[in-house]
Amino acid sequence: MTLFVPVDEQSAEDKRWMEEALVMADEAFQAAEVPVGSVFVRDGKVIARHRNRTNELMNATRHAELEAIDHILSLYPPKSSEFPINPHGCPEGDNPFKSTTLYVTIEPCIMCASALRQVGIKRVVFGAGNERFGGNGSVLPVNSDPILQNSPGYEAVGGYSREQAIMHLRRFYLTENIYAPNPRSKANRKLKTDFQPPGVSMHGPNGQPTKKTTRKKSGLPAVNGNGSLGGSAPNEAGSESGSGAEGSKPAHPRLEEVALL
Numbered sequence: 001m002t003l004f005v006p007v008d009e010q011s012a013e014d015k016r017w018m019e020e021a022l023v024m025a026d027e028a029f030q031a032a033e034v035p036v037g038s039v040f041v042r043d044g045k046v047i048a049r050h051r052n053r054t055n056e057l058m059n060a061t062r063h064a065e066l067e068a069i070d071h072i073l074s075l076y077p078p079k080s081s082e083f084p085i086n087p088h089g090c091p092e093g094d095n096p097f098k099s100t101t102l103y104v105t106i107e108p109c110i111m112c113a114s115a116l117r118q119v120g121i122k123r124v125v126f127g128a129g130n131e132r133f134g135g136n137g138s139v140l141p142v143n144s145d146p147i148l149q150n151s152p153g154y155e156a157v158g159g160y161s162r163e164q165a166i167m168h169l170r171r172f173y174l175t176e177n178i179y180a181p182n183p184r185s186k187a188n189r190k191l192k193t194d195f196q197p198p199g200v201s202m203h204g205p206n207g208q209p210t211k212k213t214t215r216k217k218s219g220l221p222a223v224n225g226n227g228s229l230g231g232s233a234p235n236e237a238g239s240e241s242g243s244g245a246e247g248s249k250p251a252h253p254r255l256e257e258v259a260l261l
């Protein structure tokens with residue numbers, strides 16, 4: 001279950017750092033990347049600021065969180081030779097993530113949630129949930145599921161600057177996709193400004209995507225418009241990377257396919 005903190009119960013410090021993450025999301029927007037931004041805060045200081053670079057690098061794994069993990073390890077290389085296989089077993093103070101909180105505008109996806117748990121992040125604060133790819137409870141509770149026994153879980157809370165984070169994405173998906181071979185005109189689309197409450201799908205209380213599934217002539221399993229198996233299977237195109245496969249073409253999904261909580 002995704003934990004959303006009511007606005008009137010959110011701490012001033014958490015809200016302050018989320019504002020900085022939104023600046024990075026805006027930078028991603030300006031760079032024609034899916035606007036997800038993050039800052040990593042350790043001992044009251046930002047040690048890393050990152051955003052998606054999936055289009056720039058043509059690499060669907062280059063989410064803001066993974067970019068930051070690489071950067072932080074270059075800044076604070078652990079001395080323990082055990083770190084690569086057992087980050088949680090390092091001597092006290094040797095693992096920089098153990099005392100670091102991540103502020104990210106959209107709930108980390110399953111891939112990033114797993115990486116963050118693996119390296120031992122202390123805490124995650126996010127803006128909007130992601131009902132199709134979220135790894136902090138919206139799809140899978142990768143951050144806290146006890147079935148993952150190789151590393152302790154981490155606390156994750158959402159709802160911080162949630163509407164601003166969603167509006168960044170909505171504006172982005174109204175723009176032309178400069179990476180698409182045949183960009184579709186979106187001139188007639190209107191920017192939505194209404195919101196469902198936290199935890200309720202933008203598709204409505206039942207959370208049913210409007211996208212129809214299609215079946216290839218080959219008889220292979222049904223695929224959705226993003227090329228992923230099944231209607232609920234994780235596909236980064238709708239959340240963070242924006243470079244999900246449609247065949248081998250980089251392509252952004254339609255606005256209606258961006259499923260946020």
Ligand SMILES: [Zn+2]
Pocket residue numbers: 063065108109110111112113240
């Ligand atoms: Zn991710």
